[in-house]
Amino acid sequence: MPVPSPHSPDPLDLPLKLWLARVAHGVSPSSLALAYADWFNHALASPSHQARLSASALRKWLAWLAYARHAWHGDCPLCVAPAGNDKRFDPPEWGRPPFSILAQGFLLQEQWWQEAMTGVQGVSAHHQDVAAFATRQWLDMWSPSNFVASNPQVLAETWRRGGMNLAEGAANWARDAMAVLSDGPPRGVEDFVPGRATALTPGKVVFRNSLVELIQYEPATPKVWAEPVLVVPSWIMKFYILDLTPGDSLVEYLVSQGHTVFMVSWRNPGSADRELGMDDYLQLGVMEAIAAVRRAVPGARVHAAGYCLGGTLLAIGAALLGGRRDNPLASVSLLAAQTDFHEPGELGLFIDESQIAFLESVMAEHGYLDGRQMAGAFQLINSKDLVWSKLVHEYLMGAQSPMTAMRAWNADATRLPARMHSEYLRRLYLHNDLAEGRYTAQGQAVRLDAIDLPMFVVATQRDHVSPWRSVYKVLGAVRSPVTMALASGGHNVGIVSPPGGPMADPQASFRLASHGVGQAPADPDAWLRATAARRGSWWPAWSKWLAGHSGARVKPPALRPLLDGGAPVAAPGTYVLQK
Incomplete structure (x- = not known):
C-alpha cells in the first residue's frame, strides 16, 4: 500500500486554502505577497534606485509630451517601440x-514599470521575476487595446455595424461564461472527438495496464525498418497531438516512412489514484x-521518443537502462523535453515552496490537479495572445474564432x-535533482551520464514550457553522440510541424547539427551562431536519422492480441476518451 506523501496538508488548513485557491485561480497569494514584500522593502531602502526611477519618469513624461504635440502634424518618431512579440499596436489604425x-x-508606462521592478539590489532573482511578471499582467489589463473607447479598430467596427459587434461580443462572453460555470467544454470541440476527426491513424491497442494503453499502428509500406519506434507523450496532455488529423499527424508521417510506431496513451486518473507517484509512471508508463513493444517485435531493440515531460520520464528510464549489455533501447529521442530545470523559463x-504547498492543498480535496488549472498557468505566461487578444477579437469585435483540431486538443x-x-514539481523543478545527480527511481540513483545511446534532441525557439536553452543542456549531461535540432515555433506548433498538410507552415525552419560524445558547444548561443537555418519541417530529418540507426527493412510485424481476455481494441483506444 502506498505511503502517504510527507507533504500532505493539514486538514484544518484546507477550507481556507481551498477558498483562497478559488479566488486566486490557483496562484498562491503568499507567493505573490512575499515577492512584492521583498521588492518593496529593498526598493524603499535604495534611494539611488528611487532617483533613477524619478529621472526616468521625467524623461518619459517629457518625451511623451513632445510626441503628443508633434504627432498631430504628420510623421513623428516613436518614443518607444513595442516588444518584438507585442502585436497589439501593429495595425495601421494605431499609427494615427x-x-x-x-x-x-x-x-512608456510599461517600460518604466519594468525598470522599477528590476535591478533592485538585494531582491532575490525569483522574487524579482515573480513581481515583474505579476506587474506586467496587471498592466496588460489596462492596455488601451482592451477598451472600446480607446481601440480604433473596435470603434470603426462599432460604427460600421451599428454596435452589433458589441451585442455579438456580449453573446460570446455569455456563452463562454456559461461553459466555465457549468464546467463544460468550449463550443465546437464536439467536432474533433478522437477516433472520429482526430487520432485517425489505423492501429490497435495491443497492451493495457492500470495506467496506459499501448497502441500499435498498422504498417503503410510493404517493408518496415527492423527497429520499432515507441513514443511516450507527456501525461499532462492527451497523446493525439502527435496524431492530430490526416496530413498533420507525426504518427501518420512516421508510418508512411516505413517505421513501426507504438504510442503510449495515458489513463485520465481520478481520486482513487491520488497516491500514484513518479515511480509508478516510470514503471507502468x-x-x-x-517490454510490451519487445514482445510485439521479438528480437528488435526500440527507438524510444519522449515528448515534453514524457521525454523527461523517458530520460530517467534510459539512464536506469544505460550501460546494460541487454539494453532494450536502440536510441533515445527527446522532443521539447527538459532534463535540467535550473532555468525552466517563465513556468x-x-x-517555489509556497506555490507548491498551495497546490498540494488544492489537490487534497479531490486527490488530483485538474488540467484546466494547469492550463491557466500557461495562459498567464502568454496572456497577450491567449487572453487579451481573445477579449478584443471575440468580445469587442464580435467575431467567433473557429474551433480547430489543435484548439480542441x-x-x-x-x-x-x-x-x-x-x-515532479519538487524533485525536478524546485530542487533540480535529476540534473544534479540526486534523483532516485525504483530505489536506484539516476545518472544522466549513464545514457550512452545515440540521441536526437528537438527544441523549439519560442517555447515557454521547455525553453530551448534549457533543453539543450542535456547535450552536456549524457555520454552519447547527439544530433540537435532547433525548430521554429513554440512548444506545440514547433513539434507538430508537418512537411505538408493543413497545418504546414510555409515559414517553418530548423537548425540541425550532429556532435560526437562531449563535442557539442557548452554555450547554446555558440551552437546557435554556428548552425545555419534550413527551410521546412524537421520531421524528414528525424525520420532519416532513425533510419540511419536502424537495421535492414523487414516484413511488418503482426498486430498481436497481447491484451488479456480478448481481442485488441482499435486505435485510439479507450483511455484517450476518458473525461
Whole structure:
C-alpha cells in the first residue's frame, strides 16, 4: 500500500486554502505577497534606485509630451517601440492620433514599470521575476487595446455595424461564461472527438495496464525498418497531438516512412489514484511499454521518443537502462523535453515552496490537479495572445474564432495525481535533482551520464514550457553522440510541424547539427551562431536519422492480441476518451 506523501496538508488548513485557491485561480497569494514584500522593502531602502526611477519618469513624461504635440502634424518618431512579440499596436489604425498617443503613453508606462521592478539590489532573482511578471499582467489589463473607447479598430467596427459587434461580443462572453460555470467544454470541440476527426491513424491497442494503453499502428509500406519506434507523450496532455488529423499527424508521417510506431496513451486518473507517484509512471508508463513493444517485435531493440515531460520520464528510464549489455533501447529521442530545470523559463515563476504547498492543498480535496488549472498557468505566461487578444477579437469585435483540431486538443484537459504532481514539481523543478545527480527511481540513483545511446534532441525557439536553452543542456549531461535540432515555433506548433498538410507552415525552419560524445558547444548561443537555418519541417530529418540507426527493412510485424481476455481494441483506444 502506498505511503502517504510527507507533504500532505493539514486538514484544518484546507477550507481556507481551498477558498483562497478559488479566488486566486490557483496562484498562491503568499507567493505573490512575499515577492512584492521583498521588492518593496529593498526598493524603499535604495534611494539611488528611487532617483533613477524619478529621472526616468521625467524623461518619459517629457518625451511623451513632445510626441503628443508633434504627432498631430504628420510623421513623428516613436518614443518607444513595442516588444518584438507585442502585436497589439501593429495595425495601421494605431499609427494615427489620438490612438498613437495613447499607445505610446501605455508603452512608456510599461517600460518604466519594468525598470522599477528590476535591478533592485538585494531582491532575490525569483522574487524579482515573480513581481515583474505579476506587474506586467496587471498592466496588460489596462492596455488601451482592451477598451472600446480607446481601440480604433473596435470603434470603426462599432460604427460600421451599428454596435452589433458589441451585442455579438456580449453573446460570446455569455456563452463562454456559461461553459466555465457549468464546467463544460468550449463550443465546437464536439467536432474533433478522437477516433472520429482526430487520432485517425489505423492501429490497435495491443497492451493495457492500470495506467496506459499501448497502441500499435498498422504498417503503410510493404517493408518496415527492423527497429520499432515507441513514443511516450507527456501525461499532462492527451497523446493525439502527435496524431492530430490526416496530413498533420507525426504518427501518420512516421508510418508512411516505413517505421513501426507504438504510442503510449495515458489513463485520465481520478481520486482513487491520488497516491500514484513518479515511480509508478516510470514503471507502468515507460518500462512496461518497452517490454510490451519487445514482445510485439521479438528480437528488435526500440527507438524510444519522449515528448515534453514524457521525454523527461523517458530520460530517467534510459539512464536506469544505460550501460546494460541487454539494453532494450536502440536510441533515445527527446522532443521539447527538459532534463535540467535550473532555468525552466517563465513556468518557473509558479514554482517555489509556497506555490507548491498551495497546490498540494488544492489537490487534497479531490486527490488530483485538474488540467484546466494547469492550463491557466500557461495562459498567464502568454496572456497577450491567449487572453487579451481573445477579449478584443471575440468580445469587442464580435467575431467567433473557429474551433480547430489543435484548439480542441488543448481544451481536452487531463488530471494529475496529487502525489505524482507534487513529486515532479519538487524533485525536478524546485530542487533540480535529476540534473544534479540526486534523483532516485525504483530505489536506484539516476545518472544522466549513464545514457550512452545515440540521441536526437528537438527544441523549439519560442517555447515557454521547455525553453530551448534549457533543453539543450542535456547535450552536456549524457555520454552519447547527439544530433540537435532547433525548430521554429513554440512548444506545440514547433513539434507538430508537418512537411505538408493543413497545418504546414510555409515559414517553418530548423537548425540541425550532429556532435560526437562531449563535442557539442557548452554555450547554446555558440551552437546557435554556428548552425545555419534550413527551410521546412524537421520531421524528414528525424525520420532519416532513425533510419540511419536502424537495421535492414523487414516484413511488418503482426498486430498481436497481447491484451488479456480478448481481442485488441482499435486505435485510439479507450483511455484517450476518458473525461
